Amino acid sequence: MNAEPLGFLRAKTDGINLxxxxxxxxxxxxxxxxxxxxxxxxxxxxxxLGRLM
Structure with missing residues (x-):
């Protein structure tokens, strides 16, 4: 198994990183x-702000 981080994206809503x-x-x-x-x-x-999905 190989896992490669692709980095963070900036969501349209401030305070949330993807x-x-x-x-x-x-x-x-x-x-x-x-x-x-x-x-x-x-x-x-x-x-x-917190949610479990």
Whole structure:
């Protein structure tokens, strides 16, 4: 598995940063496969703002 951070993006709303990570996986065994994924995270820097998703 290889995880490569793609950096932070600035959201349109102040106080919220969006982070992205690209994940490249290879599976081996009786069946071989590859998977390419992108994970998005939101980080709020505004006090009192918080959500669990």
């Amino acid at each position: 982070g992205r990570v690209f994940i490249d996986k290879r599976f081996k065994g009786t069946m071989e496969a590859t998977s390419k994924d992108e994970m998005l995270s939101a980080i709020a820097t505004v006090e009192g």
